[in-house]
Amino acid sequence: MTLDDLPPLRAVIAQYGLSAEKSLGQNFLFDSQLLDRIARVPGPLEGERVYEVGPGPGGLTRALLRAGAQVTAVERDRRCLPALAEIADAAEGRLNVLSGDALAIDEAAQLGRGVHIVANLPYNVGTALLVRWLSIEDWPPWWASLTLMFQKEVAERIVASPDSDHYGRLAVLTQWRAQPKIAFAVNRAAFVPPPKVTSAVVHIVPGEVPAGVRPKTLERLTEAAFGQRRKMLRQSLKGLPGALEALAALDIDPARRAETLSVADFVAVARLLTARA
Numbered sequence: 001m002t003l004d005d006l007p008p009l010r011a012v013i014a015q016y017g018l019s020a021e022k023s024l025g026q027n028f029l030f031d032s033q034l035l036d037r038i039a040r041v042p043g044p045l046e047g048e049r050v051y052e053v054g055p056g057p058g059g060l061t062r063a064l065l066r067a068g069a070q071v072t073a074v075e076r077d078r079r080c081l082p083a084l085a086e087i088a089d090a091a092e093g094r095l096n097v098l099s100g101d102a103l104a105i106d107e108a109a110q111l112g113r114g115v116h117i118v119a120n121l122p123y124n125v126g127t128a129l130l131v132r133w134l135s136i137e138d139w140p141p142w143w144a145s146l147t148l149m150f151q152k153e154v155a156e157r158i159v160a161s162p163d164s165d166h167y168g169r170l171a172v173l174t175q176w177r178a179q180p181k182i183a184f185a186v187n188r189a190a191f192v193p194p195p196k197v198t199s200a201v202v203h204i205v206p207g208e209v210p211a212g213v214r215p216k217t218l219e220r221l222t223e224a225a226f227g228q229r230r231k232m233l234r235q236s237l238k239g240l241p242g243a244l245e246a247l248a249a250l251d252i253d254p255a256r257r258a259e260t261l262s263v264a265d266f267v268a269v270a271r272l273l274t275a276r277a
């Protein structure tokens with residue numbers, strides 16, 4: 001059997017009894033045009049390696065294979081494994097399925113460098129993995145790009161600019177050394193079952209890393225600054241040793257609130273704190 005001969009996804013769901021499990025955040029995509037569009041977001045995948053998290057019955061997996069990728073996929077729901085095995089047979093060595101929890105995998109060791117990550121994940125798992133992929137010490141990281149489905153509101157937080165409602169920790173932690181963009185929004189009706197809100201596909205590529213900044217220091221700084229986002233910096237940062245001195249050295253008014261500082265401002269403060277540590 002080739003990829004083109006695989007049964008339609010709806011038939012696969014019925015055959016293996018893969019009713020969507022709410023506790024696993026399962027909202028499946030069946031529209032092959034939409035799935036092909038998602039698979040085009042990382043750029044041409046012919047001969048590229050892709051790590052897919054949460055393949056479920058394998059709709060996106062099929063699209064990635066159609067695009068010519070070599071795919072490693074990790075799925076937590078064992079019920080999906082027979083459907084994925086069928087795709088692996090048809091893919092003739094281009095699909096390797098791992099059974100388990102993506103949050104527990106030593107990815108760098110399993111996958112090596114230069115892998116494109118593609119995932120349509122439950123909201124909480126997606127955000128936890130994104131933060132993990134963004135806080136890697138070594139930069140550029142082992143992954144070449146991230147293509148991730150999120151609730152649209154989370155996607156907006158990732159790409160937000162200062163002074164906007166969505167600007168916060170996630171924007172700074174993403175943008176200080178990577179470039180995120182929203183590729184396109186996805187209507188809730190595209191999913192089975194439909195989630196409560198609109199989704200969006202986010203694409204992130206690693207960028208230049210600003211010199212002299214420890215990721216952990218920037219994380220602590222943004223946690224303190226946005227932990228009390230309505231407060232002035234002089235209040236929210238007073239428990240962080242050296243932070244108020246850094247603001248003074250950089251001529252940043254401590255009466256400002258976190259959401260008014262640019263990503264470059266946060267990097268500058270974090271650099272002084274890193275030098276001090």
Ligand code: SAM
Binds near residue numbers: 024055056057074121
């Ligand atoms: N990729 C498929 C699609 O687009 O139709 C399924 C998407 S569904 C939103 C999320 C998938 O992630 C489910 O198959 C679920 O079992 C799986 N999943 C949830 N948590 C996971 C985890 N921690 N590790 C691996 N897979 C997980």
